[in-house]
Amino acid sequence: MNVELRAAFSSEEALEEGRRAAARVGGRIERVRSPVPPHEADVSPVRRWVLAGGLAGFASGWALTIGTALAWPLRVGGKPIISWPAFFVIAFELTILFAALAGLVGFLRAARLPRRSAPDYRVATGVDLFDVLVSCEAEQVGPIRDALVNCGGEVLEAAP
Amino acid sequence: MSGSRVHPVDLGRIHEDLLAPVARPGRSYVLALAALAAVLVVGGVAWLDQVVRGLHVTGLNNPVGWGIYITTFVFWVGIAHSGTLISAVLLLFRARFRPAISRAAEAMTVFAVMTAGLFPLVHLGRVWKFYYLLPLPNERMLWPNFRSPLLWDVFAVTTYVTVSTCFLYYGLIPDLAALRDRSTGWQRTAYGLASLGWEGTDQQWRHYRGLYVLLAGLATPLVISVHSVVSWDFAVSVLPGWHTTIFPPYFVAGAILSGLAMVLTLGIPLRRWLCLEHYITIEHFDKLARLLLFTSLIVTYSYAVEYLMAFYSGDSIEIDIFTFRATGAYGVMFAVMLLGNSIAPATFFFARCRRSLPWLFTVSVLVNIGMWLERYWLITSSLSHDFDPAAWGSYSGSTTEFLVIAGSMAMFLLMFWTFVRVVPPVPLNEVKEEALLHGELGR
Numbered sequence: 230m231n232v233e234l235r236a237a238f239s240s241e242e243a244l245e246e247g248r249r250a251a252a253r254v255g256g257r258i259e260r261v262r263s264p265v266p267p268h269e270a271d272v273s274p275v276r277r278w279v280l281a282g283g284l285a286g287f288a289s290g291w292a293l294t295i296g297t298a299l300a301w302p303l304r305v306g307g308k309p310i311i312s313w314p315a316f317f318v319i320a321f322e323l324t325i326l327f328a329a330l331a332g333l334v335g336f337l338r339a340a341r342l343p344r345r346s347a348p349d350y351r352v353a354t355g356v357d358l359f360d361v362l363v364s365c366e367a368e369q370v371g372p373i374r375d376a377l378v379n380c381g382g383e384v385l386e387a388a389p
Numbered sequence: 390m391s392g393s394r395v396h397p398v399d400l401g402r403i404h405e406d407l408l409a410p411v412a413r414p415g416r417s418y419v420l421a422l423a424a425l426a427a428v429l430v431v432g433g434v435a436w437l438d439q440v441v442r443g444l445h446v447t448g449l450n451n452p453v454g455w456g457i458y459i460t461t462f463v464f465w466v467g468i469a470h471s472g473t474l475i476s477a478v479l480l481l482f483r484a485r486f487r488p489a490i491s492r493a494a495e496a497m498t499v500f501a502v503m504t505a506g507l508f509p510l511v512h513l514g515r516v517w518k519f520y521y522l523l524p525l526p527n528e529r530m531l532w533p534n535f536r537s538p539l540l541w542d543v544f545a546v547t548t549y550v551t552v553s554t555c556f557l558y559y560g561l562i563p564d565l566a567a568l569r570d571r572s573t574g575w576q577r578t579a580y581g582l583a584s585l586g587w588e589g590t591d592q593q594w595r596h597y598r599g600l601y602v603l604l605a606g607l608a609t610p611l612v613i614s615v616h617s618v619v620s621w622d623f624a625v626s627v628l629p630g631w632h633t634t635i636f637p638p639y640f641v642a643g644a645i646l647s648g649l650a651m652v653l654t655l656g657i658p659l660r661r662w663l664c665l666e667h668y669i670t671i672e673h674f675d676k677l678a679r680l681l682l683f684t685s686l687i688v689t690y691s692y693a694v695e696y697l698m699a700f701y702s703g704d705s706i707e708i709d710i711f712t713f714r715a716t717g718a719y720g721v722m723f724a725v726m727l728l729g730n731s732i733a734p735a736t737f738f739f740a741r742c743r744r745s746l747p748w749l750f751t752v753s754v755l756v757n758i759g760m761w762l763e764r765y766w767l768i769t770s771s772l773s774h775d776f777d778p779a780a781w782g783s784y785s786g787s788t789t790e791f792l793v794i795a796g797s798m799a800m801f802l803l804m805f806w807t808f809v810r811v812v813p814p815v816p817l818n819e820v821k822e823e824a825l826l827h828g829e830l831g832r
Binding site: 265 | 400401530533535541559567581588597611825
């Protein structure tokens with residue numbers, strides 16, 4: 230049977246030690262909550278959204294300017310119908326705009342937001358508490374609880 | 390763990406200190422906001438009067454078709470530019486003093502660009518035709534002219550206001566969650582909706598951090614492009630005094646200078662009124678003053694190069710316009726502009742001046758005045774004194790124009806001072822992180 234243990238730490242260092250100790254004795258780290266960003270984190274896939282948005286914006290900028298210029302080809306100020314340098318400004322601005330908006334959409338998807346607060350959310354984790362959720366088999370609860378407590382964690386609950 | 394956080398700090402105290410300003414404001418604060426709202430209403434009424442009676446209530450004429458409204462548009466766009474630039478560039482460079490000023494700078498940006506965005510509309514005689522600026526499909530297949538710098542402006546400013554607002558809001562999400570957690574009733578619902586259910590999980594922080602740096606990376610070239618585009622409104626024309634390649638860097642440097650000055654103008658009272666002395670310190674102001682000095686030197690260099698190139702070119706028309714700008718009525722403006730933008734900031738070579746809050750505030754106000762005058766000087770002088778003496782004219786702003794300007798100032802200040810009582814004026818998580826990494830900020 231799978232069991233979940235929750236432990237709260239007063240510092241990030243203690244949390245880090247607790248995570249490692251729990252993992253060493255077979256615990257799986259399901260989730261960490263903290264008032265500040267973790268010191269080290271994997272690269273986020275949001276960057277791919279930003280790249281895709283930027284490319285789409287760049288293409289849209291050229292499509293809009295060239296498409297509308299060709300829809301009614303009117304020579305203005307002696308400049309060519311397709312004025313690359315002038316149109317580049319629009320393409321550049323739309324590159325940035327689409328990249329930023331796509332990045333936000335990517336962030337919301339990756340971070341699974343917006344959402345309702347989870348039932349186990351504690352206000353203190355937004356203030357000064359570092360909390361970790363560890364899952365394990367029932368027979369591992371004892372060693373994992375000891376590992377977390379030895380690192381300064383306060384084990385809050387053990388739910389089946 | 391490399392670069393581990395070793396400083397014992399009281400995160401709870403930082404949390405309480407920085408959320409403390411978000412409280413019911415005192416009576417004097419509310420009265421000040423009401424006074425600003427009254428000025429805004431007066432400005433709004435003056436504008437409505439202009440809409441009803443037409444542009445003849447302004448001082449605009451032929452040949453001076455761009456006056457105080459366009460001056461103020463460029464001024465607010467300039468103010469807007471520095472905010473995101475300060476915040477984004479300092480983030481990319483990992484400047485430790487960034488958290489102290491980033492929120493105020495970002496908010497200043499958004500409110501300034503919102504104010505700026507009104508001026509092209511105020512300047513329109515028939516404001517209800519503003520949608521002609523937008524590339525909207527229509528039955529006659531009429532599209533805007535994308536070769537015009539005025540349309541580049543529409544795209545640049547619209548993109549800038551959107552990305553700056555995203556940048557500001559994105560940085561606010563964890564702080565909005567902190568406000569949600571300590572609120573009750575409708576405020577809890579409002580902050581809860583705005584914070585999107587943020588819980589500070591490791592996955593949320595991972596993606597948050599990833600995008601924050603990318604947004605800063607996108608905002609930095611955007612800022613430079615937008616004020617370059619604004620400068621092309623002038624430089625792409627053929628008028629003497631405008632048609633010059635130095636304009637984009639000149640305008641960008643001027644924008645950063647005026648924006649830094651506005652950060653000081655707002656930040657010094659903000660620190661005092663909201664009791665943030667422990668988080669916004671003299672050290673932070675000292676660093677801002679150094680940045681202001683640096684940009685002032687660039688702007689001063691630009692003034693010198695403009696004059697040098699005009700006289701070195703041997704072009705009689707160019708020499709004439711630059712002589713015109715430095716003498717007569719414009720000469721007084723030129724002197725005040727040099728005082729505000731070049732001479733007063735030069736006092737920041739001395740540490741005592743950089744660390745004196747009354748002097749910092751005085752210089753910041755002088756720079757604001759100097760930068761507004763610079764735009765007025767630059768815009769109206771070329772229009773009133775072009776190639777043909779028979780076409781020369783003059784311009785002075787009307788009461789309507791000054792009332793609209795006063796209304797715009799009030800609108801900007803009203804939005805800013807309301808904002809800093811609704812969300813933490815200093816970013817919570819960044820101050821906590823800085824405190825964990827390097828010891829408590831400012832203590």
